[in-house]
Amino acid sequence: MLKKQDYRFSVAPMMDWTDRHCRAFHRVLTKRALLWTEMVTADAVIHGDRARILGYGPEEHPVVLQLGGSDPVKLAQAARIAEDFGYDEVNLNCGCPSDRVQSGSFGACLMAEPDVVAECVFAMRGAVSIPVSVKNRIAIDDLPARETLFTFVDKVSAAGCSVFTVHARAAWLKGLSPKENREVPPLDYGLVAQLKRARPDLAIILNGGITTLDQCTEHLGTFDGVMIGRAAYQTPELLGSVDARLFGAAESVSAPQAIRAYEPYIAARLSEGASLHSMTRHMLGLFAGQPGARQWRRILSEQAPRKGAGLEVLRAALAAVEENLPAG
Structure with missing residues (x-):
């Protein structure tokens, strides 16, 4: 309740x-x-x-x-x-x-x-x-x-x-x-x-x-x-x-942390026949206003809808962002 x-x-x-x-x-x-x-x-x-x-x-x-x-x-x-x-x-x-x-x-x-x-x-x-x-x-x-x-x-x-x-x-x-x-x-x-x-x-x-x-x-x-x-x-x-x-939780959840935590769900749905795009379309707004946001959206928008697209696309998009994030 x-x-x-x-x-x-x-x-x-x-x-x-x-x-x-x-x-x-x-x-x-x-x-x-x-x-x-x-x-x-x-x-x-x-x-x-x-x-x-x-x-x-x-x-x-x-x-x-x-x-x-x-x-x-x-x-x-x-x-x-x-x-x-x-x-x-x-x-x-x-x-x-x-x-x-x-x-x-x-x-x-x-x-x-x-x-x-x-x-x-x-x-x-x-x-x-x-x-x-x-x-x-x-x-x-x-x-x-x-x-x-x-x-x-x-x-x-x-x-x-x-x-x-x-x-x-x-x-x-x-x-x-x-x-x-x-x-x-x-x-x-x-x-x-x-x-x-x-x-x-x-x-x-x-x-x-x-x-x-x-x-x-x-x-x-x-x-x-x-x-x-x-x-x-x-x-x-x-x-x-x-x-x-x-x-009042102790810590916030960063976008990279959320992406990695979402991976098992994506993998499970992909194994059931769902498309990668049906899931990653909800993630396009991550990193808005941050360096690398354009690459993130471009990779997911162009590659996730392709037949057979899998977690490698999501990981490539995240890697493109992390290359642009400030160190530390």
Whole structure:
């Protein structure tokens, strides 16, 4: 069972990015971060290839499965399957603004349907013993932010949800792309802070616009946890300092240390038929801004996709970087 401390730092769920290989890589950088899957629809969990969709390694714990949907019966069934697979928590997505999600009547559009979300959470809670959490926006479109957020959280928490990860932006469902929805609507950390002060019994995790561990430390003075998305993915080396900076671990993990720790995982997946590129694509941001970073990206981008590429490519890329790193 997850404890309050486990929510202190999370890596956000990101479609096409936070797959099993990505999570295994992030785990060698940080043992304490809470890792999340990509969003998976309840229908996919129920009817799809579960081993492919839900498969993960024991090294990934603690790990959250994020579900998309708005049918309480299906979500309860999917949550039960997630629990059987050993996930530490199941989360309901109420924040994604993509057209595909809207057409399925879930994601951010559920911010206008708190009674539906409450019904879904109640059903999921009744089906599993693991925690059920919600990830949401502060509002959508022209709905008043404070009233929308507080009403949503009050109704959903009354159904048994005690953990909310709040992306501190409204979502504009018409006129903005998903990328623009992550950047254009203004951040309102103050409103989320008001929610935390008004609902101290709830765990409130802040998401949106956080890019550095200094910012994380500052926000942890107000919130129960912080969640970083693209910054953690595009510059994964920052994850190597999470355990030391935010959890009191003795040492940070360097990028070379993480690469070598990831090698056994890569070797195991290669032996199962996975491609090297499917794993190294998550590592391209290592060494960003450092000497040798260009060589690192070039070698992995050009050679990892080749048929039969193996660990020798990764080792050659690391050697090219280490030639440029300052001594000592």
